[in-house]
Amino acid sequence: MSFAKMSHKDRLLWLGSKVIPTPDVQKVKAFCTRLHRQSRTKNEGNGGFVLGDTGTGKSTAVAAFVDDLAEEFKAKRPGSEWHRPRHPDTPIRPIYEVTEDAGWLRHVVVIVVPPRVRFNSFLRSVAMTLGVKLKSRFDFGEAFDQIKHQIEQQKVGMMIFDEVQHFTEGTLDSYQAADVIKIIMKCRVQVVCVGLPKMLDLVQGDNANDQLLRLRQKQVEVKPLACALDDFVAGDGAIRGEETNTQNDVRFERTPFTDFCAFLDDRSDPKAIILPFDASSEISEYHTALRLWRAGNGHVGKMMEILFQATDLAIEKRMSKLNLRVLAAAYRDSGIDDKDNWFMMEVPQLLEKFNQPTKRSAAKGDESSSPGRRGRSRDNVLARKH
Numbered sequence: 587m588s589f590a591k592m593s594h595k596d597r598l599l600w601l602g603s604k605v606i607p608t609p610d611v612q613k614v615k616a617f618c619t620r621l622h623r624q625s626r627t628k629n630e631g632n633g634g635f636v637l638g639d640t641g642t643g644k645s646t647a648v649a650a651f652v653d654d655l656a657e658e659f660k661a662k663r664p665g666s667e668w669h670r671p672r673h674p675d676t677p678i679r680p681i682y683e684v685t686e687d688a689g690w691l692r693h694v695v696v697i698v699v700p701p702r703v704r705f706n707s708f709l710r711s712v713a714m715t716l717g718v719k720l721k722s723r724f725d726f727g728e729a730f731d732q733i734k735h736q737i738e739q740q741k742v743g744m745m746i747f748d749e750v751q752h753f754t755e756g757t758l759d760s761y762q763a764a765d766v767i768k769i770i771m772k773c774r775v776q777v778v779c780v781g782l783p784k785m786l787d788l789v790q791g792d793n794a795n796d797q798l799l800r801l802r803q804k805q806v807e808v809k810p811l812a813c814a815l816d817d818f819v820a821g822d823g824a825i826r827g828e829e830t831n832t833q834n835d836v837r838f839e840r841t842p843f844t845d846f847c848a849f850l851d852d853r854s855d856p857k858a859i860i861l862p863f864d865a866s867s868e869i870s871e872y873h874t875a876l877r878l879w880r881a882g883n884g885h886v887g888k889m890m891e892i893l894f895q896a897t898d899l900a901i902e903k904r905m906s907k908l909n910l911r912v913l914a915a916a917y918r919d920s921g922i923d924d925k926d927n928w929f930m931m932e933v934p935q936l937l938e939k940f941n942q943p944t945k946r947s948a949a950k951g952d953e954s955s956s957p958g959r960r961g962r963s964r965d966n967v968l969a970r971k972h
Contacts, residue, residue: 589862594901597862601897604860605650606849608886609842610638610808614647615654617806618744621776622655622694625743631770633777634804635750637785641885644808645748648780649677652694652746656681659693673698676748678780690717692740699752699781705762709733712766716740730769737773745770750781753788763788783807810884811843815940818844818872825872843884847875850893861897867908869893874910876940877928881917892916 589597605611614636621633638644659681660668669682673696681694697715699708709729713720716736720729753763767777779785786805817838818826826838838844847870850860861867869875882889896908896916905912914929924930931939 587856587859589864590906592862597901598894598898600862601860601894605646606846606860606886606890608643608811608846610806611643611647611650614644614806614808615651617804618648618651618778619655621778622744625776626741626774628774630772631775631777632804633771633779634806635785636778636780636806636808637783638808639782639810639885641882641888641891642808642810643886643890645677645780646887647808648746648748648778649679652678652681652696655694659683678746678748688739688741690740692716693743695742695745697745697747699747699749701752701755703752705765708763709766712770716742734769734773737770737775742773742775744776744778746778746780748780750779750788751783751785752781754784811846811879811886812841813843813876813879813884815876815937817841818875827870827872843879844870844875846886846889847878861893861908863897863900863905863907865907869908873933873936874913877910877913877931877936880936880940881928892920895919 589600592600617634617636625631636644636648656668656670656679660666663683667684669684670679671682672679675698676696678696680692680696683691683693685691692715695715697711700711709726710720710724713729713733716733717740718729718732718736720732747767771777820826820838826844849858850869851866852858852860853866861869867874869878878889878892881892892913893908896913899916900908900912903912910929914927917927917929918924928936
């Protein structure tokens with residue numbers, strides 16, 4: 587495979603379609619797989635929460651599960667007509683099948699909860715997604731009956747709600763949200779709620795609803811990848827990945843973040859390559875990896891967005907791989923001042939600022955997105971090398 591022979595857009599599509607199998611992505615996929623396996627096997631469905639901060643990749647992880655499931659469906663019934671429409675506000679795409687006998691079968695339904703959602707509009711969105719057109723002034727009981735009928739007719743197995751925190755931010759309280767979710771679960775459908783951690787307000791405090799407590803019992807949190815200088819620099823000053831060392835050096839433990847970087851750089855499997863270049867961009871090099879982690883604060887979605895924008899610029903400039911200069915340009919384009927641009931800092935400044943938690947993570951007390959501490963002697967070793 588030669589990426590240089592591919593069109594600019596095809597190379598971006600390649601990168602945009604890739605999901606790195608971090609431990610949290612695998613955890614979400616396993617969680618959703620178990621839920622889906624149990625769909626329509628009991629009198630009632632159940633479900634759970636997939637939560638995480640903006641940019642951690644929670645929706646991307648759920649989307650990866652649904653994409654794999656869609657391929658399984660297509661392999662089993664290659665003669666069917668399959669539809670997977672895109673929604674502008676989520677990467678999660680539903681799975682619809684059209685058959686001659688049963689008509690539309692909506693195996694996985696996806697609904698994005700809009701900001702400032704109201705009960706009527708939310709119920710109407712659920713109905714429309716199932717092909718039910720409600721009257722301008724509809725009766726709630728009749729609307730629920732139509733929804734239940736279509737869920738059964740279309741053999742809906744799973745319903746995924748994204749941006750669920752909007753329930754707690756608008757005028758729709760948890761009891762109203764539970765009315766809809768309860769009906770769906772009683773139809774033997776599995777429910778997955780995806781959103782920011784604040785969506786747990788649905789099952790906390792005085793306004794909590796018993797119908798949603800079962801969802802709280804099953805939840806998966808997608809967190810930022812942790813990183814410390816120890817991951818790249820040993821106590822004796824040895825640097826991970828240098829010629830005198832190997833990736834299996836006992837001085838360096840594998841971590842989810844170092845695996846993330848290695849996966850970006852892996853050239854052993856052409857189908858597994860993430861960055862669409864014919865040469866490695868050496869993201870695993872400590873001085874690049876630490877900058878990338880700091881720029882995205884460990885959030886996979888944010889780091890991948892930086893890499894995506896840098897890739898676009900690099901292809902435009904006919905570069906054979908990414909380097910610090912194009913990464914700095916992409917990061918600058920996101921609105922970052924040059925003085926705060928991690929990719930423009932000299933190594934001594936990078937090392938000095940790396941150990942300083944960001945204002946945001948310090949305010950939240952978020953240890954997972956705060957770098958590990960390291961003594962000045964270790965910093966001096968690296969500074970002398972560069």
